[in-house]
């Protein structure tokens with residue numbers, strides 16, 4: 479195995495990773511059957527970051543993997559610096575692979591004098607030298623339009639659905655959206671999970687205080703049913719724990735939660751473990767440290783999907799084809 483795959487036409491695929499989620503980088507490299515190109519990365523005494531690649535990347539198609547986990551600003555900055563180093567080392571193309579797109583929730587101004595940080599992120603990566611972005615389950619699809627270049631928007635839904643299908647009797651499933659913003663996604667889930675009914679939770683947020691979600695009530699047929707609650711991400715767990723509570727109070731038989739990104743900021747692990755959900759299923763787009771794991775948590779590997787998408791991009795194939803039948 480080498481860090482570089484040589485083709486007759488001299489194309490070279492290089493995978494490099496920041497320090498945020500080494501397990502995911504290792505798994506993606508293994509799926510691609512390549513070695514990561516070693517990257518030296520460390521912090522100077524004042525917190526500034528240094529990176530250098532051990533091998534030449536000249537003329538290569540380079541994929542820069544970084545998970546936007548806490549401390550998120552440090553890891554985003556590291557990825558930006560990695561892109562800059564690749565640009566200056568004459569990489570042919572640079573694809574930023576950010577399985578979870580940091581700042582994606584700041585995609586519009588809700589009030590005057592707010593930033594649109596999701597757009598700023600795209601601009602920063604473009605300025606650093608990125609040609610292309612790859613991400614999984616963006617908070618809103620429109621974020622694709624922020625980056626001036628190709629964006630590969632991967633869906634974890636087929637992976638999650640394949641798993642959830644093994645855990646439920648699909649003739650008795652109601653798919654539940656934990657808020658109004660995710661009803662379209664929940665519709666998609668329902669059609670793929672046996673075409674059962676759909677419900678949604680009326681959620682409100684106190685916008686004067688961060689991370690405060692209130693689940694008011696559930697609308698839809700949940701009595702006696704296995705409810706599958708679907709969301710893009712679980713951060714502090716307030717949205718999901720509240721939704722599980724109102725769904726169970728409304729008479730659901732049991733609840734399985736499926737979300738792509740397990741951000742799991744405190745006190746999510748405690749909230750979820752005490753929520754009454756039978757199972758909470760996430761992917762490993764973000765690392766989940768042992769202290770944040772709880773008995774009902776299942777973590778699915780996103781590495782095969784990312785590796786297949788990288789392969790398609792490198793081969794000038796079709797990323798969309800990975801989702802044929804799920805569009």
Ligand SMILES: Nc1ncnc2c1ncn2[C@@H]1O[C@H](COP(=O)(O)O)[C@@H](O)[C@H]1O
Pocket residue numbers: 583584585586588617659683685688689713
């Ligand atoms: N990082 C964040 N954590 C929690 N809440 C956030 C974060 N970034 C933005 N927000 C707030 O989330 C909602 C987003 O609402 P959408 O309807 O999805 O646009 C908004 O209140 C943000 O201020």
Ligand SMILES: O=P(O)(O)OC[C@H]1O[C@H](OP(=O)(O)OP(=O)(O)O)[C@H](O)[C@@H]1O
Pocket residue numbers: 583656657658659660683689691709710711712713714715716717718
């Ligand atoms: O675990 P939590 O801390 O509760 O945060 C997670 C929730 O926050 C986001 O929704 P958001 O309320 O930002 O927007 P939306 O209702 O428009 O999806 C996200 O889609 C989750 O539903």
